[in-house]
Amino acid sequence: MDILKLRNDFPVLRENKELAYLDNAAMALKPDCVINAVNNYYEHYGVNVHRGVYQLSYEATDMYEEARNTIASFINASFEEVVFTRGASQSLNLVASSYGLHNINPGDEVITTELEHHSSNMPWFNVCKVKGATLKYVPLDSEGRITVDAFKSVLSNKTKVVAITYVSNVMGYVTPIKEIIKLAHEVGAIVSLDGAQAVPHMNVDVKDLDCDFLSFSGHKLCGPTGIGVLYGKKELLDNMEPIEFGGDMADTVTKTSQTYKATPYKFEAGTPIIAGAIGLAEACKYLKNIGLDNIAKYEKSLRDKAVSLLKEIDGVTIYNPNAETGIIAFNIDGVHPHDAASVFDDHKVCIRAGHHCAQLITAWLNTIGTVRASFYFYNTEEDIKKFIEGVKAAKDFFSQF
Ligand code: 7TS
Numbered sequence: 001m002d003i004l005k006l007r008n009d010f011p012v013l014r015e016n017k018e019l020a021y022l023d024n025a026a027m028a029l030k031p032d033c034v035i036n037a038v039n040n041y042y043e044h045y046g047v048n049v050h051r052g053v054y055q056l057s058y059e060a061t062d063m064y065e066e067a068r069n070t071i072a073s074f075i076n077a078s079f080e081e082v083v084f085t086r087g088a089s090q091s092l093n094l095v096a097s098s099y100g101l102h103n104i105n106p107g108d109e110v111i112t113t114e115l116e117h118h119s120s121n122m123p124w125f126n127v128c129k130v131k132g133a134t135l136k137y138v139p140l141d142s143e144g145r146i147t148v149d150a151f152k153s154v155l156s157n158k159t160k161v162v163a164i165t166y167v168s169n170v171m172g173y174v175t176p177i178k179e180i181i182k183l184a185h186e187v188g189a190i191v192s193l194d195g196a197q198a199v200p201h202m203n204v205d206v207k208d209l210d211c212d213f214l215s216f217s218g219h220k221l222c223g224p225t226g227i228g229v230l231y232g233k234k235e236l237l238d239n240m241e242p243i244e245f246g247g248d249m250a251d252t253v254t255k256t257s258q259t260y261k262a263t264p265y266k267f268e269a270g271t272p273i274i275a276g277a278i279g280l281a282e283a284c285k286y287l288k289n290i291g292l293d294n295i296a297k298y299e300k301s302l303r304d305k306a307v308s309l310l311k312e313i314d315g316v317t318i319y320n321p322n323a324e325t326g327i328i329a330f331n332i333d334g335v336h337p338h339d340a341a342s343v344f345d346d347h348k349v350c351i352r353a354g355h356h357c358a359q360l361i362t363a364w365l366n367t368i369g370t371v372r373a374s375f376y377f378y379n380t381e382e383d384i385k386k387f388i389e390g391v392k393a394a395k396d397f398f399s400q401f
Contacts, residue, residue: 009032020386031283071280071284099190101131106133110163111164113140120163120164136159138154139154145171148179167197167201192212192213193213199220200216213231222286232263242267244270247271318330328373329371339394343394349387353371
């Protein structure tokens with residue numbers, strides 16, 4: 001990987017040479033090829049898909065459906081198994097509202113964890129409340145990890161759904177998901193996997209994992225905002241009810257009946273997110289070209305270097321020193337995470353502070369929030385240097401008070 005060459009693909013990095021962008025878990029920057037693909041659609045097409053009976057619309061439809069093909073192959077799914085959504089949150093909610101509300105009954109159990117982003121656990125809290133089911137949490141180990149043994153301790157033949165993250169957006173831990181999926185299937189449960197922090201950073205193969213659903217957002221993998229994916233096994237999607245109704249998803253509508261198009265279209269009511277899908281497909285090609293294994297390895301090496309430098313600074317608590325991905329959660333002792341973040345901003349370091357929409361793990365860590373630095377493939381050792389200088393500056397500044 002030629003990092004400096006890759007960095008040159010990103011207008012924001014070209015225009016802000018001083019910037020250390022370390023908020024990649026919130027959103028990844030966009031390379032030229034993605035911006036150009038979106039612009040190309042608006043500039044040369046800008047028409048609706050599926051409905052138009054004219055050449056421009058046929059071509060736009062081809063581009064949109066070809067995007068679905070590219071994204072399907074990126075995660076080793078079939079074309080019909082890729083539903084376009086607004087993002088991971090909408091995908092995760094779709095599973096809960098469509099599968100959950102129709103398949104969960106009083107007395108059933110749903111398993112989730114304290115490592116979830118709110119978009120993963122909250123929809124199932126709601127399903128359990130509405131349906132009289134029980135939400136169970138996998139006890140985390142002393143490092144805050146999900147282990148297979150701990151998962152077994154809450155799994156039972158009452159378990160119907162496992163709603164779980166692949167990679168935590170606060171701790172950066174990779175869940176031992178293959179074993180968990182296998183165990184869940186043995187008791188007849190399905191697994192809704194939150195891949196928002198996994199798909200941009202590692203090879204994810206839905207067939208190999210055998211997950212039932214996988215949700216992720218385009219914007220975290222160098223794609224546009226407003227586009228996401230719900231992967232679902234075809235036989236599950238075929239048997240699920242749509243939760244939004246209207247244009248494009250309808251088949252036949254009379255005053256007394258309505259039927260829907262086949263999967264995936266029955267879940268895509270209204271004018272689709274055409275430019276978003278085209279941009280996301282371009283992002284998938286771009287990442288594939290770099291190689292997801294290369295990306296994972298490089299990010300791990302960056303975080304290991306940053307953690308070892310961070311450990312040398314007294315008065316810093318690192319919550320996930322042994323994580324396997326590019327996320328570091330920490331606090332400067334006695335400094336509110338938001339106060340720390342403002343000093344980082346003065347040093348042109350973009351990081352995130354707070355609960356990161358994951359209040360359960362924040363409570364588990366017994367803190368009000370954390371400072372989070374998150375790396376991507378375009379980060380450099382220079383960024384780490386700026387980051388460490390930021391930590392030292394924040395520590396020095398607040399030690400005056
Ligand atoms: N799941 C995980 C694991 C996430 O990290 C996020 C977003 C979502 C779901 C929701 O994705 P969205 O695109 O629908 O918003 N996480 C973060 C974050 O950590 N900081 O900002 C957004």
